[in-house]
Amino acid sequence: MLTIAGTEFSSRLFLGTGKFSSSAVMAKAIEASACQMVTVALRRVDLQNPDDDIMKALSQRAYTFLPNTSGARNADEAIRLARLARAASGSSWLKLEVTPDPRTLLPDPIETLRATEVLVKEGFIVLPYMNADPILALRLQDAGAAAVMPLGSPIGTNQGILTDFQIEIIIEQARVPVVVDAGIGAPSHAAYAMEMGADAVLVNTAISVAGDPVAMAAAFAKAVEAGRTAFEAGMGQRSKQARASSPESGTLSSHLEFLS
């Protein structure tokens, strides 16, 4: 069972709720994924369309809501959004996201650490989105982050896990859960992260823009479970030298020389 900040999660798949074609499709995809943690963003109310409220579709079941600070370009903006998120949700869970460059949406490590320090002191449960930097992961964990969320590749790119070498080190060193976030574009990418020993993965674009988001959510749920089970089962070592799977003794070398 995955535990973050004292809350237990039986599903290790977290879902983002952005870019779905409708609230109904989103709700069905969440159901199919069996996830227990969903992310949401904060934006100005569209005053021309005041009935457009995502929480109507999400309030059917009890999820842990993980509001993000997307749109924040520095620590101060992220802290302001965090306080608004807590006022709106009544909970202290927060995905901290500080992305100054709209082209790459890569997280600013200095501002993310600064905001983590402030928000932890204010009692937030902070899950920072971060580049896959093992030293930064340690610094964020020391600052009180409840989990760390290293990226596989930039947000929304579907490029998969391009940072596996660093993520392996982060997992090896972490005392807090490691949630691989961003860039996961296929169930196989999610399974790979889980096989490496990630505690969970967060997926959004790959599901929300799929041809059939509900079926894709179910596929991701299976992949995450398979990857986790494989990790717990203990993966075999990689080798450059071939090793026969079939017995090497008892071959019929005298009659069938090509088998020897």
Added chain:
Amino acid sequence: MNITLNGTQKVFPSAHTLSQLLADLQLPPETIVVELNTLIIQPDCYSETTLSEGDTVEIIRFVGGG
């Protein structure tokens, strides 16, 4: 009275409270958060918070996001 509401200049009658503003906009208070001049206003203070000339009001809610 001029106020800036979600980035747009609006004219409202003077002595308008936040409760009246939300009613005008047909926004159920339980689905939103209000920031007045960058300070978060608690819902139980909406009826006693009166808007003043030049105020900046942000009305925020959750949307889909990753």
